Each structure stands twice: as C-alpha cells, then as structure tokens.
Amino acid sequence: MENFPIVLALLRASVRDKSSTVVQHAERLREALQKAGASDEAQAITDVLDSSRKSGTGKLVPSRVVRSRFVSSGEMMTPNTSPPVDKETSAPLAEIFFSDHFEGLAPPILNARLERAIDHLQEQWVGAAELQAAGIKIPRTALFFGPPGTGKTRLALWAASKLGLPVVLARLDGLTSSYLGTTARNIRALFDFANRYQCLLLLDEFDGIAKLRDDPQELGEVKRVVNAVLQAIDARAPLGLTIAITNHEALLDPAVWRRFDARIEIGLPDAIARQQIIERYTEGFAVTPGAAKVLTWLTEGYSGSDIETMCDFIKRHMTLRAGQKPSVIDSVQLFLDLSATNNSSAAREAISRGDSSWMHQVLTYKDVKIVQSDIAEATLSTQSKVSRRLKSAERA
Ligand SMILES: Nc1ncnc2c1ncn2[C@@H]1O[C@H](COP(=O)(O)OP(=O)(O)O)[C@@H](O)[C@H]1O
Ligand SMILES: [Mg+2]
Incomplete structure (x- = not known):
C-alpha cells in the first residue's frame, strides 16, 4: 500500500488520545488490509493498537518484517525465487x-x-x-x-x-x-x-x-x-x-x-579491535589474556580475516600437540614459518627466528600496555625467567 508509513504515523499520533473512534477506524482499515492480503500492514496496525493499549503511549513498535518494508518495497521472496541468470551461459547473476x-x-x-x-x-x-x-x-x-x-x-x-x-x-x-x-x-x-x-x-x-x-x-x-x-x-x-x-x-x-x-x-582493525577479534576467535582455548595482548601487538597491520586465520592455526596446533603443551608463541612461530607474507614486520621476523629481541619491543608497545608477566603467559614461562632472558639479550 502506497504511503502506508504516513497512515501509520497518523494512527500513532491519534491513538495517543485514546479516541475510540480512531481505534474503530483503525480496526476497519486493518480488516480491509487483511482482506486485500496485505497482512504485514495489518500486523503493523495491530502492533500500534496493542502497544497503545499496553503502554498508553502509543509508541510505534512495528514488527520486523514491516519495518524492513519501508527500506525496501516490492514482493516478498520465497525459497522458490530463483536468481536472474545470464541469458547465454545460464550462469546465475546473483x-x-x-x-x-x-x-x-x-x-x-x-x-x-x-x-x-x-x-x-x-x-x-x-x-x-x-x-x-x-x-x-x-x-x-x-x-x-x-x-x-x-x-x-x-x-x-x-x-x-x-x-x-x-x-x-x-x-x-x-x-x-x-x-x-x-x-x-x-x-x-x-x-x-x-x-x-x-x-x-x-x-x-x-x-x-x-x-x-x-x-x-x-x-x-x-x-x-x-x-x-x-x-x-x-x-x-x-x-x-x-x-x-x-x-x-x-x-x-x-x-x-x-x-x-x-x-x-572499513580500515584495518586498531589494537582494541584486534584484541577483541583475538578473544573471539580463541574463545575456549588456552590463550590467556596476557598471551592475547602479545598477539594484539604481533598482529599490527593484520586484517580481521588474517587474525582469524592465525587463530585457527593456533587452535589446530594446540589441539594436535596437546600432549606437548605448546605455548602461544610456539604456535605463532610455526604459523609465521608456514605463512610467510610480504607484510612481515621486524617483530614477526624476530619471533620466527626464535631470538628474544621481540620481548623488548613488546614491552614498549604504545597501543596496549604489555608487561613481563604477559610475555610469560605467551611463552608458558615465568616472569623471572622472562626477566633473565631480557637481561641476557641486553648483554648480547
Ligand atoms: N573486523 C572483523 N571482526 C571479526 N571477524 C572478521 C573481521 N574482519 C574479517 N573477519 C573475518 O574474516 C572473514 C572475511 O571477511 P570479509 O567480510 O569477507 O572481508 P572483506 O569483505 O572486507 O574482504 C569474515 O567472515 C570474518 O570471519
Ligand atoms: Mg568482501
């Protein structure tokens, strides 16, 4: 029905006054719509009337389907609706x-x-x-x-x-x-x-x-x-x-x-978003908050999809090697070796080489505060061991 949104708005405004005549006419309109097969619209009227009865405010609460009708008009699709095809090749166009x-x-x-x-x-x-x-x-x-x-x-x-x-x-x-x-x-x-x-x-x-x-x-x-x-x-x-x-x-x-x-x-995810993406895709796995922070640092420049791929790898590796209890960094090291890219960073290269210079970089990361105990979680080590490694790396 054309201009139906206006009808609804009128109705909403009038039922506020609780005029019984308005309600009567609204019910007539609803019946007429129902008969004409416009059940979405009829339902929308029911919703307005119901909500005005319940709350007394007449606030518009359109049903989901009706709501979408005003951003998109036309027939409803059914599972039998088939997409348009290319005339020559019969390949679907959508x-x-x-x-x-x-x-x-x-x-x-x-x-x-x-x-x-x-x-x-x-x-x-x-x-x-x-x-x-x-x-x-x-x-x-x-x-x-x-x-x-x-x-x-x-x-x-x-x-x-x-x-x-x-x-x-x-x-x-x-x-x-x-x-x-x-x-x-x-x-x-x-x-x-x-x-x-x-x-x-x-x-x-x-x-x-x-x-x-x-x-x-x-x-x-x-x-x-x-x-x-x-x-x-x-x-x-x-x-x-x-x-x-x-x-x-x-x-x-x-x-x-x-x-x-x-x-x-839609740009690359920032550190806060990356941290949440990592949490989502490692949920239920032994990736502690500290390890997730280290991964947040490591994935700078990654897209959401890249992060998902990495998390899937970590989960697979942790599952297959459950007996050996690999750390997150053990998994990541393997992941980096198996998925060399052209957007490698110095940090990722250091991890992949297995030297501890990355630990210094992680601690000075500006976007997320990372401390020695976070590194310990990511490497399944202790803070004092991390501290010793940092010191020996300094001397070297
Ligand atoms: N920001 C994000 N948050 C969560 N998952 C994401 C994000 N970006 C990408 N992904 C994951 O990567 C998959 C592919 O993303 P996609 O929507 O196809 O990206 P695009 O269309 O921008 O190329 C998504 O289905 C989702 O699993
Ligand atoms: Mg896409």
Missing part, C-alpha cells in the same frame, strides 16, 4: 540469502568510531518508516571500502539480517563479460530483479566495473556501462537499499563516489 541463513552470525568487530557510524546508519534504516513518514530522507545507498579481509562483506550481510531482509549478492566482476552488450544486459537483469523484491542489493567487488576502464580501446563503451550502473543505482534508490563494496577504492572515480549517500571506510 546469489540469494535469506536472513535465517545468517542466524547467529556475529557482526565484525570494528574500530570504535566506525562502529558508531555503522550503528547510526543501521538506526536510520530501522527507523526508516518514522523518518519517511516525517518527510525525512534516509540514506539508501552505501559504499563500504577498505583493505581486503576487514569484514566489509560480513558487515553488509549482518546489517541485512538485522533488518530481516534477504540479500541479493552480486559480484560485479563476475557480471562483466568481454562483450559489453552482455554486461549491460546483465546489469539491467540484476537490477530489475532486485527492484522487484524486498531485499538488500549487495554489489560486491564493485570495482569490477570500474576496472574495465583500464583498456583504452574500450573506454567509450565502458564509460557507458559504468554510467548504466550508476543510473540503475539512482533509479533503485526509492525502492530499496543498495550496498556496494570495494577493496580498490582508488579505481572508482569521483562521479561514482558522489553517487552514494553514505561512504564508509
């Missing part, structure tokens, strides 16, 4: 995830400032019905950008699950064909599909489109494809939420940036 798919999915752990920004965005989406009823615009398109493995995709999936919306997930690099005509057609099919249903459209690897620009021969055509995507995003805005994600923001030109109502940088 994956569909229902919110029960994400049950129990924990949100990524983010830096505090970022978390505040995300909370606020989510708040606007949850409160969309009220904001729109008051004539206030809400952000409908968001761009998440930042290094790989920082939790961008997970964040978007989690946001959708909180809103009770299914996700239409398309990887734009997979959508582009060497035939630009096909690419344009796929993009149209994708957006037509997303616009038809209540959903969150997630455009992952969004730079897949922009990257095409590298080929000078195709420049004109590619520009047209990029513009088609941008127009499709604009046209979709009144209908539903769109989140685009990229690891390569440098590839996006300013016109693309400006198109998004919200632009959120």
